[in-house]
Amino acid sequence: MSPQRTLATARRVLRQLRHDPRTVVLLLAVPCVLQVLMHALFTNSPQVFQKVGVPLLGLFPFVAMFIVTSITMLRERVSGTLERLLTTPLGRGDLLVGYAIAFALVAAVQAALVSALSFGLLGLDAGHAAVAVVGLAIANAILGMSLGLFASAFARTEFQAVQFMPAFVLPQILLCGLIVPRDAMAGWLRAISAVLPLTYAYDALARLASSSPVGARFWVDLLVTSGVTVVALALGAATLRRRTP
Amino acid sequence: MSTAISVRALVVVRGGREVLHGIDLDVESGSVTGLLGPSGSGKTTLLRSVVGAQIVASGSVEVLGLPAGTPELRSRVGYQTQAPSVYPDLTIVENLDYFSRILDVGQSSVGETVDLVALGGLEGQLAATLSGGELARLSLAAALLNRPELVVLDEPTVGLDPVLRQGLWQTFHELAEQGTTLLVSSHVMDEASRCDVLALLRDGRLLATGTPAELLERTGSSDLDAAFLALVEEGSSE
Numbered sequence: 001m002s003p004q005r006t007l008a009t010a011r012r013v014l015r016q017l018r019h020d021p022r023t024v025v026l027l028l029a030v031p032c033v034l035q036v037l038m039h040a041l042f043t044n045s046p047q048v049f050q051k052v053g054v055p056l057l058g059l060f061p062f063v064a065m066f067i068v069t070s071i072t073m074l075r076e077r078v079s080g081t082l083e084r085l086l087t088t089p090l091g092r093g094d095l096l097v098g099y100a101i102a103f104a105l106v107a108a109v110q111a112a113l114v115s116a117l118s119f120g121l122l123g124l125d126a127g128h129a130a131v132a133v134v135g136l137a138i139a140n141a142i143l144g145m146s147l148g149l150f151a152s153a154f155a156r157t158e159f160q161a162v163q164f165m166p167a168f169v170l171p172q173i174l175l176c177g178l179i180v181p182r183d184a185m186a187g188w189l190r191a192i193s194a195v196l197p198l199t200y201a202y203d204a205l206a207r208l209a210s211s212s213p214v215g216a217r218f219w220v221d222l223l224v225t226s227g228v229t230v231v232a233l234a235l236g237a238a239t240l241r242r243r244t245p
Numbered sequence: 246m247s248t249a250i251s252v253r254a255l256v257v258v259r260g261g262r263e264v265l266h267g268i269d270l271d272v273e274s275g276s277v278t279g280l281l282g283p284s285g286s287g288k289t290t291l292l293r294s295v296v297g298a299q300i301v302a303s304g305s306v307e308v309l310g311l312p313a314g315t316p317e318l319r320s321r322v323g324y325q326t327q328a329p330s331v332y333p334d335l336t337i338v339e340n341l342d343y344f345s346r347i348l349d350v351g352q353s354s355v356g357e358t359v360d361l362v363a364l365g366g367l368e369g370q371l372a373a374t375l376s377g378g379e380l381a382r383l384s385l386a387a388a389l390l391n392r393p394e395l396v397v398l399d400e401p402t403v404g405l406d407p408v409l410r411q412g413l414w415q416t417f418h419e420l421a422e423q424g425t426t427l428l429v430s431s432h433v434m435d436e437a438s439r440c441d442v443l444a445l446l447r448d449g450r451l452l453a454t455g456t457p458a459e460l461l462e463r464t465g466s467s468d469l470d471a472a473f474l475a476l477v478e479e480g481s482s483e
Contacts, residue, residue: 087322
């Protein structure tokens with residue numbers, strides 16, 4: 001790997017986004033609009049908004065980066081740019097880390113915007129620390145990116161890649177504990193949710209949002225989330241083959 | 246003259262079907278070698294084998310004295326894929342800027358290469374808004390940025406008007422005079438006469454190799470189209 005090639009890749013990805021202002025606006029505005037919607041929805045039960053508001057803040061970047069990465073990487077595969085890149089001295093790590101840097105920056109802006117809105121205007125209580133929430137949101141964005149990257153290897157068309165969102169992401173959102181607490185789930189559902197990475201990402205956010213101490217489990221959550229990110233990135237790297245059939 | 250590419254008994258299987266049936270080919274350094282053959286004859290597969298992107302079943306491919314696909318070759322071989330493999334949502338300069346940083350060459354090479362492929366004046370234009378010919382030249386430019394010792398071009402002149410094609414072939418020969426080796430595929434026979442050496446490929450087999458004059462003399466034909474047909478008949482009657 002070389003820092004120069006990694007940074008060049010990050011810059012290239014950001015430049016591509018800059019030429020697509022509509023996507024940038026959607027990436028930044030949609031989470032804000034959804035958060036306002038949640039706030040309005042729970043006007044009469046603010047404690048519910050307080051409970052789900054913070055986790056949602058961290059989940060938006062996860063979903064957004066999953067979709068963006070799986071589509072962009074699929075485009076690289078289909079258009080032949082990936083084949084070209086892999087005949088150059090660019091390392092697979094340069095490509096992946098370059099993508100991670102670019103999308104982490106976007107996720108940071110996205111999370112900062114929604115946080116400012118939620119903690120400032122919507123009266124959401126940041127719990128332990130607003131900065132920690134933004135930090136977790138960025139970590140979740142990279143988790144979403146690494147899973148999206150891995151998923152893109154199994155898509156042949158953009159249609160399929162888009163369908164991976166409901167297939168990979170929705171079950172995780174349903175089972176992570178946001179909709180029904182994990183303790184209230186049937187045993188087999190809890191078992192499934194225990195092997196889904198988003199469960200741990202959600203738990204960390206929920207612990208940050210609550211007024212009680214985060215506890216040791218918080219650090220386990222962080223460890224699992226970052227561990228899965230590394231594994232998914234490694235698996236994603238393995239799907240980038242210099243030699244293909 | 247030394248040998249830039251040496252292919253021996255190359256067999257490639259794609260999708261359960263053997264598409265190259267034991268190719269032997271030598272390409273001399275500093276030459277413009279044309280890989281000619283109809284669509285589906287295995288040209289792209291052979292080129293991908295040379296750049297090390299193709300999984301081969303058996304045989305050997307040696308490039309600049311090293312096995313194809315050796316990491317060291319990645320900065321010494323330029324490759325233009327058949328489809329224009331550049332980023333449509335970046336401008337010409339942004340595309341070339343990115344590739345130049347990957348290839349670790351100075352920014353001055355971007356401007357020089359833009360001029361080389363006659364894209365001057367369009368630097369700030371998004372690749373998505375370029376015509377097919379302009380896009381092909383941008384893709385070519387990305388392969389030439391670091392002036393590699395070997396340039397492998399898959400149908401670089403498709404969709405170009407005759408004037409531009411003439412210009413590009415001129416460029417290829419200028420590069421060859423400076424010592425670059427070029428392996429260029431085409432399915433258009435009228436481009437064959439512009440090559441120093443020809444390799445005629447059909448159904449995954451090499452029909453013949455030689456200079457255009459040699460092939461004309463050998464088949465007693467007046468043009469290369471007729472020579473190709475004669476060689477096909479010669480091959481099937483064996």
